[in-house]
Amino acid sequence: MLSRVVTAGCLALRVGLGPVLAQSPAAQMTTLPLNDLSAFRSVSGKNWQVASDVTADATKKNALTAKKGTGVLVNLPNDRNKTNLQTTLEHGDIDLELDYMMAKESNSGIYLQGRYEIQLLDSWGVKGARIGDNGSIYQRWDESRPEGQKGYEGHAARQNASKAPGLWQHLRIWFQAPRFDGAGKKIENARVIRIELNGVTIHENVDLTGPTRGPLADNEVARGPLLIQGDHGPVAFRNIRYTAYDQPRPELTNLTYAVFPGQFTKEPEFGQTPPEAQGPITGLNTGGIRNTNNFLVRYTGTLDVKEAGEYTFSLNGAGGFTSLKINSKPVVAWGSLGRQSVAKVTLPAGQLPFELIYSKVASRASTALGLSIQGAGLREFFLGDKSLEGGGFSDRGPILVDAPANTILRSFMDVPNENGQGRRTRVTHAISVGSPEQLHYTYDLDNGALVQVWRGQFLDATPMWNSRGDGSSRPTGMVQRFGVPRMMLGKLASAQASWAKDTVNSGFRPKGYSLDESKRPTFMYSVLGTEVQDVIRILDNGQGVRRELTVAKPANDLYAFLADGKSIEALPNGTYLVDGKSYYIQLTETGGAKPVVRSAGGRQELIIPVRGNKLSYSILF
Template sequence: MITPFSTTRFFWSMGVGWAVGIGLAVAQPAPAPGISVPLNDLSAFTSPTDNWRIVGNVRADLNKANTITTEKGSGILVNVPLAKMPVDAKNPYKYDLVTTLQHGDLDLEFDYMMASKSNSGVYLQGRYEIQLRDSWDIRTPNVHDNGAVYERWDDKRPEGQKGYEGHAARQNASRAPGLWQHMKISFQAPRFNTNGPGGVPQKTENGRVIRIELNGVPIQEDVELTGPTRGSAFADEKPLGPLRFQGDHGAVAFRNIRYVAYDKPRPELLNLKYAVYKGKYEKEPDYDKTAPESEGATKVLSASVSRIPNEFLIRYSGTLRVAEPGEYRFNLGVPGGGGMLKINNQSVITPGGWNGSGKATLPKGDLPFELFYAKFVDWAQPALGLTVAGPGVREFVISEGAGSNGEEVDPIIIDAPGNTVLRSFMDMPGEKNTQGRTLRVVHAISVGSPEQVHYTYDLDKGALVQVWRGSFLDATPMWHDRGDGSSRPMGMVQRLGAPVLFLSKLASPQANWAADTTGSSYRPKGYVLDESDRPTFRYQSFGSSIDDKIRVLPEGKGVQREVTITNPAGDLYARLISGSSITPMDGGMYLIDGQAYVRIDDASGAKPTIRDANGRQELIVPVKGKVTYSILF
C-alpha cells in the first residue's frame, strides 16, 4: 500500500544552494566517527624501533632543524631520530612504524607536527606514500612537498625521468613547523579478481587517492595509482595492507589518528519497476484512478525513463538488498521539483526541495523500496540522483547519475599575481552574531599577495580578522547571478576570532575590553597604497591618529603588523590576539592554540600580559606609540 502525500506539497526554492550547482554533490566522502588508533602504548604497531615512543606533549623549535622535544605522558606518537640509524640491507625500512591494521578502502585522518626542515610520510597499504614535510616557506609545491602523492621510480628510465607519476598538492596549505596540522585522506584500494593464471589474483582496477584535505583545504582529488610509489615496502599490490609511518627521515609527531574501513558489500537495487504519470503533481495522485503514461522494468534509477520534459511524476518500486545491517544515510537530488524515499515501509526522505537527505536503520535482507520524483519547474533539466552510505560502505551513487541538471556554475576565482585589494562581505565560521547566525563582517577588505599569504581586515573596528596561505579568494557567491556580496578565502585559514577594537582604554590589565566602538570615538579614515599597492589603514580612536600597516614576511612565513599611534591616550592597550591557550616561548614568541605563533617585534619597551577573558586568553600590551608584532603560521 502506498502512503499518500496527503496535502503535503513538494516545496522548492531558488536559494544559495542552487547557485553553485543544482543537483546532488558527491565530492566528499560522508564523515563517520571512525575508529581511533590507541596511543597509550605501541601495541597497535608491529616491532616498533627505539626512535618511536608515546609521549604526552611535544614541541618543535622554529630555529632548530629536525629537533623535537617531548614530555612524559600518552596520546601522542612521536618519532625522534636516533643519533645512529645504520641501514639494514635486509630490512631497509626497519625504522618505519607499521600498524597491525590491514586495510583496503579507507578514510584516514590525523593531526601531525613537523619539526623544522623535517621530512616524513604515511604509506597507504605500506605502498603508496602521502608526503609529510616542512614546506612552510614553499610557494609552489612539488612532488617532494607536504601533501604530495609521492612519485614512482624506475632506475631504467633516462636521467631526469626516473621519477614519474607524482602529484604535487594543488596549493601550499601547510602550517609552520611546530604547529599541529590536520590531514584527511580518502583512499580506494586496487581491485583484484581470482581468475588470473594459476589462480593468482589479477589486478582489474588501479588504486586511487579519492581526496586529500590539508588543514581544511582540498589539495588532491581523484589521483590514480598505477603502482607502488618510491620507497614502498612491497614490490607487489594486494587488496589489503598496513599503514606505515616513515621514521628514518626526520622528527615528526602524530595524534588523534582515526580511520573508517570500507569493507562491506554495497546495497543493491533489484526488481526495479517504474511508472510515469503525466501532469503537475504537487502531491501524490490516487493511483487507482490515474493511469500511467508509461511503465516497465529497469535496472537503474534514472529520470530518462520519462520522455516528458516537464510536469510529470516518476514512481519507482523494487527491492533494496542489504547485506550489512546498520544505519544508512541517503541523499536525493531531483532538480525542478521534489522527491520522497521510503525503504522497508518507513519514510527516509520526506517530500521537500530539490535536494533531500535522511537516514534509516536497516536490517539485513531484501527490503521494499519506493522513490518518487515529481517535476514541475519548466526551466530545470530533469535529473535524478541517489547516494547511499552506511556501515563499512563508502558513499556511492546508486542511481544512473548524481542528479545534476547541467546548471552548475564555473567558480569565479580571484588570483593575486600582484598585491590585490578586494572589498566584500566576509563570513566568520564558528563565530555567531546576536541573532545566533554566522557572523558576517560587512566592511571587510581582503588583501592578497604574490607570496600567497593573504589577510582580511575589518574597517569597522580596525581589526585583523584572518590570515591565510595558498590561493586568494572565491568570489562566486559575490558575483554569480544576483550574488550575496560575500567572498571566501581559498587557502589554509588562521581565523583570529570575532573582530574587536585593536585599541582600548583599561583602568587595569584585567579590566574588560571594549565590546564595541561606543565611547572610543572610532572614525575610519580609509587607507593609502604604497608604491607596491600595499595598503596602510588609517583611523582615529580615543583621540589618537592610527596608521595600521600589515606586510607579508620574507618567504611568506606570515605577516607583520606595525601600528603607529600618534599622541596615545593614557591607559591605552593593544590586544594582539586571543585563543583558548597562549603559551610563552623564547625570543618574545607565543604559541597560540598550537595553530600559530605571535612574535613581539617592538613594543617600545612595554611588557605584554597574558590574561583570562570570557573563558579564553588574550595577549595584550600597553601602548607607548608604536606596536609591531608578527603572526607566523
C-alpha cells in the first residue's frame, strides 16, 4: 500500500507494500459474568474481588479504592495476597475486548492461553513505547542466555496510546492459537492478528514463537485459560467480552487449474475448447498465469468441510467476473464486473466438490483473486492473492501529515454525536494544531470550542487531498473527543438555565489567531459584548492540555461551559472525572468562582461563573 507523508515544509513519500488485515463482521460476543468470582478457577488469595466501581488516586502510587457491588473485577494485592487469576474458560482462537483501569505506577498483564502476555502498565506520559510499556507484547525469557540477553522477542506497541491512571482504557485483541498436527507437533505459531488500545492499532500480524516470561506453563497448547497477573499492582476490569472460534476450518485439497484464453463475459460451457495451461496447484492464486488480461481460469478440487453448518463466502476477482460452486451447487452466481460477491450456504460435513471461475476482462485492473470463508465459531480466513486480502488493493494509501514542529492545518472535521448514533456533525471551520510532543488538538472557530485532543500521530488528510477530496481530515492517534461543539461562554439567568445551542443572538464573531515565537496560536473572538483570548498549551510529558481564557469586562451572568458527559464526579483539589472516567478536568484559576455540576437531557454538565478576567483549567487524559 502506498502512503504519502506530509511534513512541515516538504512532501515525503512513505511506501509500503503489504496486505490489509481482513476484518470479520461483528460476531456475537459472550460477556464474562462479574457478579462474583465463579467465572474463575478457585481463588486461593484474597487480592481478587468484585465491586460496583473503582477510583484511583492519580497522585498516589498503587492507590485504588473499590466500591461494594458487582460488575467490576478488582485486584488489590499485598505482601500476603498476590495470586494470579485464571478463567474457567479455555480458549483457542479468540477475539477479546475489555475495559481496564490502572492505579498510578501499577503493573499487570493478561496472558492469552495463560502463556502470551499483553502488558498492562501505567505508561502515562511515556514518549514512544518500550517492550515493558502498556499494550506491548512482553518478551520471552531464557536464564541460560548471557546477562543482558535473557529477554528476547518482545514486541513494543507501535505507539503509546495509554490514558492516565484512574481512567478507563479499552483493549481489543484478535488472537490465533498455535496449530498442531495429529501427533501433537506444532505446525504453526500462535499469532496476534491485531491489538487496539483506546482505538489505536498497536500490533498487527505478530508471530509468537513461544510463551513469554512468567507463563502458566512453558509448553504450548491448542486451548488454555486467560490468566490475569495479580502479583504486581492494583488493577480493575469491566465489560470483559469475547468470541471464541472453535469450529475447524474447511480445507481446500486436490486443487487443479485450467486457463482458457479469450474474453469471457458469460459463463462458458467447458469441454469444447482445450485449455492453454493446466495442472495441479498448491493454493488458490493467479501467480502462474502468463496473460494479464482476457483469460478465464477454472479451479477445481475438494472442499473438506469438517463440521456441518452455515458458512459465508466472499468472492472477488479484480477486473473480471467470478462464480463459485460447492457440492455441485451454485453458491456465488456469475457476478457483476469486478464486484465482491457475498453468499451464505448451509454445507454438510464431508469431501465436497469445489469449482471457482475467474474471468479477467478489464486491462486497467491487476490480476488478483480472493476468497474468504467464515461461519458460526469460525473466524473469517482468506484464500487467494494477498493483494485482495482485506477486500481490495489500492495504490493510493493514506496521506499522513506529521508535526515535527508546531503545525497548523485547517480543514473540515467530523465528530460523533453524544450518543454515537446517526450522522456525524461536520465542523466546517476547524483548525488542528500539532506539536512535536505528539499531543494535538482541534479548535472550532465557529464556536470558540475545543473539539478534541489526541496523543500519537497528527492527521490523516486523505479525505481532503486524495483525488477531489471532501475537505476533511481526521486524527490518527488516541483521541479524546468532547462531543458536538458549543459556545465556550454564555449568559445564564441562573446556574440551572439551559445552555444555548448555537451562537444566534450572542454577537459571536471570530477574529482569527495570533502566533507566538514558537508558532503556537492564541485564538481571539468577541461574544456577548466582551473580547476573549483563548490559549491552549501542551502540558509537560504530553499528559494533557492547559487552557486559559482572558475575558475583558465579563458580565455578572457570564458562565463558561467546561464539559458534559454521562457522569461527572467531583474529586479533591478542584479536579473532576468526566464522562464515566474518560478524562480529568483540573481547575487551576477561577477567580474564586465555584463550579456547578448539573443535569441536562439525561447527561451531566460542568459549568462555572466567570469571575475576574482569567479562567484556566487543564484537561488530563
